[in-house]
Amino acid sequence: MQQVNIRFTSSGYVVRIGSNLLPRVGQETRAIARSPRAAVITDAGVAAHYLDPLLASLRGAGLQAEAAVVPAGEASKSLTQAGELYDRLLRARLDRGSVVVALGGGVVTDLAGFVAATYMRGIAWVAVSTTLLGQVDASVGGKTAVDHPRCKNLIGAFHQPSLVLADVSTLATLPDEEFRTGLAEVVKHAVIRDAQLFGLLETRPDPILGRDPDALEDVVARNVKIKADVIMADPHESGLRRILNYGHTVGHALESAAIEGSGKLGGAPVTHGRAVALGMMAEARIALARGLIGSAPVERQRQVLKRFGLPVQLEASVDLERCLALMQHDKKALAGRLRFVLPEAIGAVRDVDDVAEDEIRQALLSLTSD
Numbered sequence: 450m451q452q453v454n455i456r457f458t459s460s461g462y463v464v465r466i467g468s469n470l471l472p473r474v475g476q477e478t479r480a481i482a483r484s485p486r487a488a489v490i491t492d493a494g495v496a497a498h499y500l501d502p503l504l505a506s507l508r509g510a511g512l513q514a515e516a517a518v519v520p521a522g523e524a525s526k527s528l529t530q531a532g533e534l535y536d537r538l539l540r541a542r543l544d545r546g547s548v549v550v551a552l553g554g555g556v557v558t559d560l561a562g563f564v565a566a567t568y569m570r571g572i573a574w575v576a577v578s579t580t581l582l583g584q585v586d587a588s589v590g591g592k593t594a595v596d597h598p599r600c601k602n603l604i605g606a607f608h609q610p611s612l613v614l615a616d617v618s619t620l621a622t623l624p625d626e627e628f629r630t631g632l633a634e635v636v637k638h639a640v641i642r643d644a645q646l647f648g649l650l651e652t653r654p655d656p657i658l659g660r661d662p663d664a665l666e667d668v669v670a671r672n673v674k675i676k677a678d679v680i681m682a683d684p685h686e687s688g689l690r691r692i693l694n695y696g697h698t699v700g701h702a703l704e705s706a707a708i709e710g711s712g713k714l715g716g717a718p719v720t721h722g723r724a725v726a727l728g729m730m731a732e733a734r735i736a737l738a739r740g741l742i743g744s745a746p747v748e749r750q751r752q753v754l755k756r757f758g759l760p761v762q763l764e765a766s767v768d769l770e771r772c773l774a775l776m777q778h779d780k781k782a783l784a785g786r787l788r789f790v791l792p793e794a795i796g797a798v799r800d801v802d803d804v805a806e807d808e809i810r811q812a813l814l815s816l817t818s819d
């Protein structure tokens with residue numbers, strides 16, 4: 450097992466990464482709780498595999514644990530669903546000393562973290578992350594949110610968990626497409642911050658793709674360290690943390706445009722990971738056209754994404770003008786400027802706010818003719 454400590458001025462928490470961590474959740478949660486009540490929030494897909502052992506661990510540690518199971522999928526990240534969960538917590542008589550345990554991937558940790566952030570003005574929560582995306586990104590850093598019908602993650606709060614457990618054994622049951630979505634964020638972390646990790650992804654992809662537990666523990670721990678460094682320097686995204694949005698400015702717009710259109714991205718049903726992979730390719734092409742980066746590192750990024758089964762070519766059916774219009778709506782542009790994180794080398798990026806619409810159009814077009 451590996452451990453990454455996250456420290457802020459007046460608080461901190463631990464991220465533990467390893468195999469078979471679920472049995473220890475009870476004792477660890479008991480140590481955090483100031484009352485004997487806890488609630489597990491999870492989704493139907495994850496519950497089938499892991500809810501019973503988790504409840505057994507919590508109850509075995511002396512906690513009165515209730516479970517609330519929400520439907521799997523992004524639609525559960527709503528204020529309506531959050532409202533139902535407040536009712537559940539109230540009925541289970543959770544008080545200010547109780548703990549919410551989020552069991553699942555990014556949707557569940559965003560939603561359960563948001564409910565924990567707002568119930569009684571904020572109670573403690575533990576993230577037990579069961580997807581690669583959750584383990585390398587969503588469960589670490591305290592971003593919690595639900596979606597507004599017109600904008601993803603619009604309603605939320607920064608509320609750091611008290612503990613994060615990334616059990617790599619749970620990745621064995623993860624569908625391939627979800628695993629790939631996590632790999633897109635892994636490539637992102639390597640490109641923005643860690644040339645050594647990038648080298649590992651290039652030279653030793655097979656144990657990762659084969660989901661070898663030791664390889665996964667190593668990769669997840671390296672990614673958590675990268676994310677920890679960034680969020681410790683900038684917990685509320687007023688500066689450095691923005692680099693974590695590499696690939697996402699274009700990616701989010703592509704994701705929405707493709708969902709509105711054919712539902713396909715890079716030749717398969719849209720996923721966040723597919724959108725981020727294409728977003729990283731588009732943003733790298735913007736940097737290339739500006740002379741910020743050479744063609745060799747952009748090609749290296751392309752090859753690694755391809756090796757991980759992520760798309761690097763954009764089909765003509767995606768409406769690029771719609772994508773450009775959606776980008777203008779991106780909430781990060783609410784302050785008036787569209788910000789981009791552009792790579793300067795493998796392991797180094799720059800935050801810019803002067804990218805013209807035509808630069809984005811040209812970069813997207815270049816991906817349709819690859």
Ligand code: GLY
Nearest residue numbers: 586590592690693
């Ligand atoms: N997923 C980006 C961040 O946590 O800031």
